[in-house]
Amino acid sequence: MPQTFHCASPKLCLPGSIRTRIKSLSRLGQLSCLALVLLTLLALSSWKANAAEPLPNIVLINADDLGLGDVSCYGAKALSTPNLDRLAAGGLRFTDGHASAATCTPSRYSMLTGEYAWRQRGREILTGDANLIIKPGSTTLASILSHAGYRTGIVGKWHLGLGKGKIDWNTNISPGPLDVGFDSQFIIPATLDRVPCVFLEGSKVRNLSVDDPIEVSYSHRVGDLPTGKSHPEMLLMTADDQHSGTIVNGVSRIGFMKGGKSALWSDVDMPDLIVQKSVDFLEESKGKPFFLYLALVEPHVPRIPSARFAGKTPLGPRGDVILQLDWIVGQVLDALDNRGLASNTIVIFTSDNGPVLNDGYGDQAVAKNGTHTPAGPYKGRKYVAYEGGTRVPFIVRWPEKIKPGVSDALVCQIDFPRTFAQLTGQSIESGAAPDSQNMLAPLLGETQQGRKTLVEEGVSEMGFRDGSWKLIVPKNPKKDAGAPTVSVNNSQLFNLAEDEGEKINLAQKDPQRLEAMLAQLQRILNGGTE
CATH class of the missing domain: 3.40.720.10 (Alkaline Phosphatase, subunit A)
Structure with a gap:
């Protein structure tokens, strides 16, 4: 029965020319399993040997x-x-x-x-x-x-x-x-x-x-090591409540350990x-x-x-x-x-x-x-x-x-x-x-043309770049609600080419661009690619 060639990794494959040769021969039944392996190794060796330059x-x-x-x-x-x-x-x-x-x-x-x-x-x-x-x-x-x-x-x-x-x-x-x-x-x-x-x-x-x-816990204190809350006098620097857990090297950390x-x-x-x-x-x-x-x-x-x-x-x-x-x-x-x-x-x-x-x-x-x-x-x-x-x-x-x-x-x-x-x-x-x-x-510096768009994630909002234009929209606060959703409400629009500090909100002055960028961002958030 003819043997079928599969890439060793489900994600990464051999160079296209090598894959094509091996798959073609495999479908014709011209390769035994051992011969297939040997050809693959030989092809890889030849490919690497013929590479113009060593990998950096x-x-x-x-x-x-x-x-x-x-x-x-x-x-x-x-x-x-x-x-x-x-x-x-x-x-x-x-x-x-x-x-x-x-x-x-x-x-x-x-x-x-x-x-x-x-x-x-x-x-x-x-x-x-x-x-x-x-x-x-x-x-x-x-x-x-x-x-x-x-x-x-x-x-x-x-x-x-x-x-x-x-x-x-x-x-x-x-x-x-x-x-x-x-x-x-x-x-x-x-x-x-x-x-x-x-x-x-x-x-x-x-x-x-x-x-x-x-032993480590982020829900309750474990062991008897001092904490920032119980022994603030031991601290090299003060800390807020979140950072007032177990003290290590004179600094209280988030969480507890013993x-x-x-x-x-x-x-x-x-x-x-x-x-x-x-x-x-x-x-x-x-x-x-x-x-x-x-x-x-x-x-x-x-x-x-x-x-x-x-x-x-x-x-x-x-x-x-x-x-x-x-x-x-x-x-x-x-x-x-x-x-x-x-x-x-x-x-x-x-x-x-x-x-x-x-x-x-x-x-x-x-x-x-x-x-x-x-x-x-x-x-x-x-x-x-x-x-x-x-x-x-x-x-x-x-x-x-x-x-x-x-x-x-x-x-x-x-x-x-x-x-x-x-x-x-x-x-x-x-x-x-x-x-x-x-x-x-x-x-490599071969061109100054990079990405056209980019999604930027904050804790409470999403950013979206389209060239020099920048959109800021509130982020869905529900962590379990699937992909973040956006709306026109409270949106901000900036032209970074003229306002790199994002000081002038153009959302009301350019509603068509705002709506277009909102729609583009939501499409990406819903599973689309850029």
Whole structure:
């Protein structure tokens, strides 16, 4: 009986010419199962050998709550970020680069899956004990690159959930990054301000003693460790009620935990450890193209800079940890240089959403901000769908291919899956990465034409870009009501070409454009594609 060829992955397939040859021969019954396998391997070997150039390494650096105006190459004056400036000077600096959402979990989900987070329920900001929200085995940016032959790793913040059901922090924790395309992981489960305050290395909590098991709860207090509410005198900084759970390193966090004393992270030592684990990944990837997703934790709260950066800016701890972030980037760039890897490595720097000053802790971020504008000239911040909530630093460097400069193309992190599938010569099955677009040409600086439209998600509203026009509409407040709905009531319309600060609402002056954009947005929200 003739054997039928199927792609090994339900999502990712061989190059079209190879698929066509194999399928044709298979239908004619000319291949035995063994011969089919041998031909497939030979075809792949030939395809890779005949590739014109070696695949580039990829380092994706994602900051946490960093605004476009926090970086000196984007105009910041209150502090200097020399390593980010160095990266921009050697690459392409985008002025209209975006996260898909104004909060972390949704934007990170979209960046890895190529799907707007609002299309699925439960893709809001997660607790520290939430389950994995990416289906194991599904197509992700990491799995795409893994299928292309990359060694893939994540270092830093995850915040996309872990496990299935109640998490037992004292055993192997799965599923997680290793089940959605990553070969290695060194992660914090959620955020700096959420328990458990531990690292996962592989699928286990790092440095955990079997005699001191961890228990975590987000509903009630566990154990007898002091909390911010019970012992405010122990705190390095004041905290609001939400952030007044278990105290770790003098800072009260969201949620409660007990045990795991030997496994607790040190906030002030974290930057050095993140650098070391990143460099270790580069060393361990010798001889193979690699993809490193470096998910930084700065300048998210709580802001506790290491000694080398404490007090180094007039902006207080928030400014100090931005310097710390810049130093980490510099260490990674130096590691690439020292190993002769920089010329054929794509380095992308961006942020998961816009900036925020007061976010639960009394760290003087507002009092010391002065005239500094974290979002640059744009209205809004983290949590809201105005431009300042999603327009973020977005720098791409590839010395062998990208001519340094500035681009005004509208680009978004959600496009990474299809863009890097294109770069590595892969196909993505219909239905996977549904909102991702191939933006390879603008990312390489070959064109200034990027996206035509973009949906921007805030906590309470939706934003919609159509070229330079921007629509803001209230978001359906019911989380279980399916796709968000919009209406003409309380809508706002802005022309960013003339009003980049979104100060002049043109909804009443241009009702036809308003209605057309509302209809276009609702079509996308109802399942349509852009």
